[in-house]
Amino acid sequence: MILRPFALLLPALIPSWNFFDVIAPSPRIEIARFAAPDDARAWHEFRPRPQRVSPLEMVRRLVWNPRWNETLFLVSCAERLVDHPTPHSEDEIFRRIAADLIREPGEPWLAFRLVFVSRQGEAIEREVLFEAQPRRLAELVP
Template sequence: MIARTFSQLMPVLFPSWRFFMTVGPSPRVEYREKGGVWRESHPKPAHLSVGQMALRMFSNHARNTQLYAVALAERLVAAPCDHSRDELMRLVAEAHGSAGQLQFRLVFVMREGEELISEVIYTSDLFSAEAFL
């Protein structure tokens, strides 16, 4: 009994470094209104006060949503499916919804020497934000 409990507790106390199969760039989700400028969909705040940091230890909906969007983007790149695309459309519409049409794209940003290289991996069709709100 104790040996079984200990064997289940060990991975929590000493996580495996082989948790991730591969490590590589993570896609960024960008959006735009029809014909507009591309912007980051769920940007990180430029500055957080100490109080905001403390509050985020207990509740951080915006960061959870951002992580969910990145997970969906990674799934969409690895194995495209309607569910991941539709969920990303919903997240973009909720965050930037307007009465117009929106579009999102997935961008890999990589460093080559001193230079940052951006590569667009996926671009969605235009979609109506109202359909996802």
């Protein structure tokens, strides 16, 4: 009687390695802000990973890390956008980026692109797989 609920909970606690269909690099989201839609763009990574995380911070993140959960959602949207482009995935990425940037002073236009980074021998290659058309930052946040 008690074993049945435990058997149902076990797959959630110890996930199967077959959970992922394919193991491949995830796209990185790079953003650029600029004054006008036809301006040159200086791209930088959106929400770069920290170089170092303290042990205490790692433990805290095991329990509470909503920002990382949202970042994983953005990666999921980016993967969908590369595989099967839809306006919904693009809109979601724009909205989440804009919510982070709206309070920061800067240029009014925003664009993002999806970049795959891979190692080919000693060289690191960057391949841009998608670049969104620029949008006004103020129009992205309700």
